[in-house]
Amino acid sequence: AEPAPKPVETPKVAEPAPTETAPQQPAAEKTPEPVAESAKPEAAKAAKAETTRASKAETKAEAKAEAKKEKEKAAKGKAASSEPVTGQTYLQLAATSKHEADIMVDVLRTKGFKSLAAEIEEKHGTFRVLVGPIPEGGANKTRADLQASGFPGNAAIRRTF
Numbered sequence: 001a002e003p004a005p006k007p008v009e010t011p012k013v014a015e016p017a018p019t020e021t022a023p024q025q026p027a028a029e030k031t032p033e034p035v036a037e038s039a040k041p042e043a044a045k046a047a048k049a050e051t052t053r054a055s056k057a058e059t060k061a062e063a064k065a066e067a068k069k070e071k072e073k074a075a076k077g078k079a080a081s082s083e084p085v086t087g088q089t090y091l092q093l094a095a096t097s098k099h100e101a102d103i104m105v106d107v108l109r110t111k112g113f114k115s116l117a118a119e120i121e122e123k124h125g126t127f128r129v130l131v132g133p134i135p136e137g138g139a140n141k142t143r144a145d146l147q148a149s150g151f152p153g154n155a156a157i158r159r160t161f
Contacts, residue, residue: 082116082117082118083116083118084116084118084130084132084133084159084161085133085161086161087160087161088132088133088160088161089132089133089134089136089139089158089159089160090130090131090132090133090134090158090159090160090161091130091131091132091134091139091142091143091146091153091156091157091158091159092128092129092130092156092157092158092159093108093129093130093131093146093151093152093153093155093156094128094129095120095123095126095127095128095129096126096127096129097125097126097127098117098119098125098127101117101127101128101129102117104117104129105117105129108129108131108151111149113131113145113146113149114131114132114133115129115130115131115132116130117129117130118130128159130159131146131156139158142156143156
């Protein structure tokens with residue numbers, strides 16, 4: 001009898017040797033994180049950022065509204081007294097820029113003095129800081145009150161407009 005035919009051997013392909021950097025786990029043990037779980041922190045961050053933006057927008061809107069009210073209030077107060085009354089007497093403390101004049105007027109008003117900043121027509125951009133109107137014969141008392149409050153009352157110039 002003839003010997004049985006030998007089965008044909010198929011050549012085996014050598015598999016690459018595993019690297020030592022990371023141990024391989026069987027596929028069954030790998031558990032990928034669910035997409036919903038990994039998206040939650042990002043969604044929470046986005047929601048928080050949106051809330052913060054909305055809050056900041058509301059705060060900005062409130063701040064703008066408050067600033068507008070303050071400007072209107074200041075404009076009303078200054079519009080009524082931005083020019084000296086004709087025939088009245090004032091003490092001039094300074095002639096300076098609008099910004100500095102406004103600061104001085106605010107401080108004077110805080111300390112109880114009627115005051116205003118009036119632009120000098122001949123010198124555009126220069127403003128007189130005026131205290132008054134003061135009653136006839138009250139210039140010396142007003143000077144003394146200014147001096148006592150830390151202003152240069154003794155150097156104030158008496159002006160009648």
